Amino acid sequence: MLPERIQTQRLILRSLDNSDADDVLEYQSHSEVTQFVPWRPRINADGKPGAIIRKTSNFERKGDALVVGWELRGENKIIGQNILTLTSVEERTANIGWVTNPNYWRNGYAAEATSAVLNQTFILARLNRIDAHIDQRNPNSAALAQRLGMTLEGVFKGASFIKGDGGWCDMWLYSIFAPSGEKVKGV
Ligand SMILES: CC(C)(COP(=O)(O)OP(=O)(O)OC[C@H]1O[C@@H](n2cnc3c(N)ncnc32)[C@H](O)[C@@H]1OP(=O)(O)O)[C@@H](O)C(=O)NCCC(=O)NCCS
Known part of the structure; x- marks a missing residue:
């Protein structure tokens, strides 16, 4: 659905394969x-640490997912990823998530990658709305949503169970729409 490679100022956005496993596991x-x-x-079936490289789907049916890796240009290193999940075919709605390797936080990479992914997805998948569900204890992620021009719509109380000592937690709901002809705010 997305082009094989999307080039941004500092990144190449592409699907992941097994040769990326060491970077992804980091x-x-x-x-x-x-x-x-x-x-x-991540732990493999044999109990050893091992990355999960999810294959990208056609993004046609509810639940289909696109995984987009972020390769640092010139270094052949994967430093993060987005996952987009189609949540309603009829309503042209998807959910997005993001992760950056902590060694690369605070460099604007997540914003650079995600704004490009959102722009391409709105156009190519003909989506109307993309949302993100963010744990209220995760201000870094909320700051990214705001940087991308997403709007805080509300809070889901006790909506998600985060493992460890987290228990049930409240989640912020952020969203962004595809106004015709306009691009998602980037960095
Ligand atoms: C959420 C997460 C992806 C945010 O990463 P991040 O690196 O803080 O986000 P960005 O890529 O937008 O970087 C923005 C920061 O880089 C700074 N920056 C530095 N150089 C920059 C540049 N060239 N361009 C843009 N911003 C730059 C910005 O000023 C900003 O820093 P500030 O917040 O101190 O002002 C990261 O914290 C993460 O992976 N968390 C763990 C996984 C997670 O929680 N995922 C979300 C689940 S809902």
């Missing part, structure tokens, strides 16, 4: 990342 197993995402630090 952030998929990092405690600062896993505290606010639904998954635990």
Whole structure:
């Protein structure tokens, strides 16, 4: 659905494959990342640490997901990823998530990648609305949503169960729409 590669100022956005596993494991197993995402630090079937490289789907049916890796240009290194999930075909709605390797936080990479992914997805998937569900204890993620021009619509009380000592938590609902001819605010 998305082009094979999207080039931004500092990144190449592309699907992930098994050769990216070491880079992906760096952030998929990092405690600062896993505290606010639904998954635990990645472990293989044999009990050893191992990245999960999800294959991108056609993005046609409810639940279909697109995983977009962020490769640092010139370094052949994956430093983060977006996941887009189609939540309603009829209503042309999707959900988006984002993760940056903590060694690369505070450089604007998540904003650079995600604004490009949103722009392309609105156009190519003909979406109307994309939302993000963000744990209220995760201000870094809320700041990113705001930087992208997303609007805070409200709070889902006790909406998600985050593992560890987190328990049930309240989630912010952020959204962004595709006004015709306009681009998502970037950095
Ligand atoms: C959420 C997350 C992706 C945000 O990462 P981030 O690096 O803070 O976000 P950005 O890429 O937007 O970077 C913005 C920061 O880079 C700074 N920056 C530095 N150079 C920059 C540049 N060239 N361009 C833009 N911003 C730049 C900005 O000033 C800003 O810093 P500030 O917040 O101190 O003002 C990251 O915290 C993360 O991976 N968290 C764990 C996983 C997670 O919680 N995911 C979300 C689940 S809902």
